[in-house]
Amino acid sequence: MATFIDIHVLQTVPPSNLNRDDTGSPKSALYGGVRRARVSSQAWKRAARKAYEQSLERADVGYRTKRIVELMVARMQELQPDVDGDEARQRAEGVLKALGIKVTQPRAKKDASPDDAEPYPVSDYLIFFSTAQIDRLAELALDGDAGKTVSKKDAVAAADSEHGIEVGLFGRMVADNKELSVDAAVQVAHAISTHAVDIEQDYFTAVDDKNPEDESGAGMLGTIEFNSATIYRYATINLDGLFANLGDEQATVRAAQAFVHAFVSSMPTGKQNTFANRTVPDAAVIMVRTGQPVNLVGAFEDPVQPDRGLVAGSAAKLAEATRGVSSFVAEPELTLVVRGNDRAAALDELGDVATLAEAVERLAEPIRAAVSAPAPA
Structure with a gap:
């Protein structure tokens, strides 16, 4: 039971x-x-994740990100410092392709300089990987020749083991490959107040420190909404x-x-x-x-x-x-x-x-x- x-x-x-x-x-x-x-529930799950990061080892936690290629390349360069950056990127993309995860090149920033490095490709949605899984995927990408095609079986084996505490707790949904999905072991409800609550407004002003003495008035003003409650x-x-x-x-x-x-x-x-x-x-x-x-x-x-x-x-x-x-x-x-x-x-x-x-x-x-x-x- x-x-x-x-x-x-x-x-x-x-x-x-x-x-x-x-x-x-x-x-x-x-x-x-x-x-x-x-x-x-998302807000409090995020807060809980940040809280236990302070007490757990880095190996126990993971990354929920679109920037998987960037993570893999960084790890590959730690494992093999002489690997070329462009080659590492291609190898990382090859591993993700074997997993069935699509990545696309983001648009360059408007203020980007011609000397700026090209941004890394990103996945279409956030994906959760444990630290150990990033390590295994990076090792797989470095294994063999640059032109080697990584098998789906090997890629899935690397990404679907050693889930770590975060993926184990919160699960993972991968739309492109159901084999990688992990059922969450934790459910978190939306927190609500135990009583009726009204939303109030705070009207605030701020004074410009450099105002001349003979000039009155606020440098800025605005409103912000708030409430107070006993929450379950x-x-x-x-x-x-x-x-x-x-x-x-x-x-x-x-x-x-x-x-x-x-x-x-x-x-x-x-x-x-x-x-x-x-x-x-x-x-x-x-x-x-x-x-x-x-x-x-x-x-x-x-x-x-x-x-x-x-x-x-x-x-x-x-x-x-x-x-x-x-x-x-x-x-x-x-x-x-x-x-x-x-x-x-x-x-x-x-x-x-x-x-x-x-x-x-x-x-x-x-x-x-x-x-x-x-x-x-």
Whole structure:
């Protein structure tokens, strides 16, 4: 039976614009009949990726990019410094052609000088490769003669092994070659506020430092939209899927632990310099479940009212919803509660209270138990 780690986070942010739409307005959603603040799953996945890059080795993370040729050429020149740049580029393109990945030459910049190097070809869309895969592809490109045609079998073998933690967690979709696609082991929900939220506007001005003393008025003025909210965030890790992607028990433990810590502690950087909105969560509830993951956003279909405190009210609703889902699914095998203040004390009854570091460490044993191969008969 499949095993999942569900991560539920309550986090209050002051005036901020974490994730804006095409007009610059904070993203929002209608839920439970009222307007909520919203942060897209992509925004928080990106934040989590940047967060765990600080704690993982370079070999564990990867590159999501269109500039695959450029990456391969750089690696080829590290492995074989005397390789000619144009030859390396041709070899890299040959490997990608064997993979079925199309690359095109980008348009030259308008202000480009005739002496500027020609830009590297790029793929039509972003593709995720682990560091190890870039290494294998570069080695394959260097193997043999310059005119040698790389076989599809060899190219796929290089690109479809050693996925690394990032590709193992977030998967990979390659439209040009389905063989290279990897199912994601992590799902991240759009975060929404637990209560109704209005979007506000800040009218701001800036003074020109060199204004003459007898001249008044602003050097510039403008407006920026923002909101503030207590947000419910949710993500889940399919441990069996992660193990299938990585093929290694210890790598699966490190990947799952890194994601849990990063997801709980990360923050999207939208307009952060403007609002300095970096807060820590009010509470996180981490559950190890078998059978199916459970998103508890239904706790907030009836919006929390501010009269009892948004954090306290949100925690109480989350605790109630956790008890309620036991009518449909089995109790979690392990529940860990991390909280930073007494306003979220209603969650204490759900499981063991711990710090984030302690909770992440305690996950190692159930992760190993979930992915360990059965002993041979």
